[in-house]
Amino acid sequence: MSINYIPRVTQLDAVHLDKQVEELFIQQIFQATKYLEPGILQAVLPELELLIRTWIFKFSFYNKKCTFGQEMLSLKYKPENISTSKMYWYYGYKIGLNYVKDRCLYSWTSNTRIQNVIHKMETFQLVGDILNFLRFIQSGKYPMLIDFILGLELTADKLTREDLTDFSWTRELLWHNFIELMGTAISLMNMIGLRSKLSTVLKYVWWRKHTKSSATSSQAVMTHSTVCACCSNKPVLPYTMGCSHIFCYYCLMANKTVDKDYACPKCYFNGKELNKFVMV
Structure with missing residues (x-):
């Protein structure tokens, strides 16, 4: 009898195990070739990683309809959800x-257009x-994006890691993954540009009014206690x-x-002319 409900923490554990298996293979290759002349392996590193990932794919998902990490935890994909075309799509997305990304980074590092496409x-x-x-987190199904796109749902005959389904372990692992993803999302945001766009929409917030009322120029004076209005440290190459x-x-x-309409964080003056500060 198969188990339809797979705990979220067990599914995430299988994903982490897959990553560790791949890293273990790559580390073993580097360990075995560490005495070769430097630079020989780096030239074909994308192809080497491609062969390792292809080998893992062939003897796990292709042959057994589950990854090595899933097999360790007695998980597998539902056979009725897997077809040959889905295997090809899975291979193309995951491997x-x-x-393609690694080879472009190695071969066309100076090509700005290609690098921009890869970044996007x-x-x-x-x-x-x-x-x-x-x-x-909400549904408990499809921990990876490619699983959701192809409709590859997990099942199990038994759970070999039931100790990991404890609520505290589940909460800790899910929260760790959530914080990691949120950190990645925040790093992609342009906070200064975001505030500038919000300032044009939210016209009645207090700092927007302050900007209008404080938009007057004045003479800058530098003393021994002067700090940068942005980083609050001693000004390096002072500018106004x-x-x-x-x-x-x-x-x-x-x-x-980053933002042409950047205003002074202290007085909200939006100056367009930047000048080097000269002591008189």
Whole structure:
């Protein structure tokens, strides 16, 4: 009799085991070839990883209809959900795309257009993984995006890791994965640009009114206690933007590059002309 309900923590454990199995194979290859001349292995590293992943795919998912991590935990995909075409799509998404990305990074590092395409692909994949993980927390099915796309549902005849289904373990593992994904999502956000866009929509928040009322230029003065208005440290290569506050050159230029309408965080003055501060 098969078990239809698979605990979320057990499914996530299988995903982590798959990653560890792949890393173990790659580490063994590096260990066996560590005495070779440096640079020989790096030239064909994408192809080497492709062969390792293909071998793992052949003797796990292709032959047994489950990954090595799932097999360790007595999990498997429902046979009625698997077809030859789905196997090819699974291979292309999990292995083919990784190879294309790695080879492009190795061979066309200086090609800006290709690198931008690869970056956009990775961004879309990360967003998809985040959305799928949120859906997985709610439904308890399809821990990986490719499983959801192809409709590959897990089942089991028994659970060999029932001790891991304890509520505290489940909460800890799910929370750890959730925090990791949230950190990835936040790192993709342009917080300065986001605040600028919100300022045009939310016209009645207090700091927007403050911006309008404080938009006056004044002379900057630097003393021994002056700190950068952005990082609150001693100004490095001090610059001004028309208000009475002083910035580090890199702090000011970085913010202005990201957001042309960047305003002083102290007085909210939006200066367009950046000048090097000169002591008189």
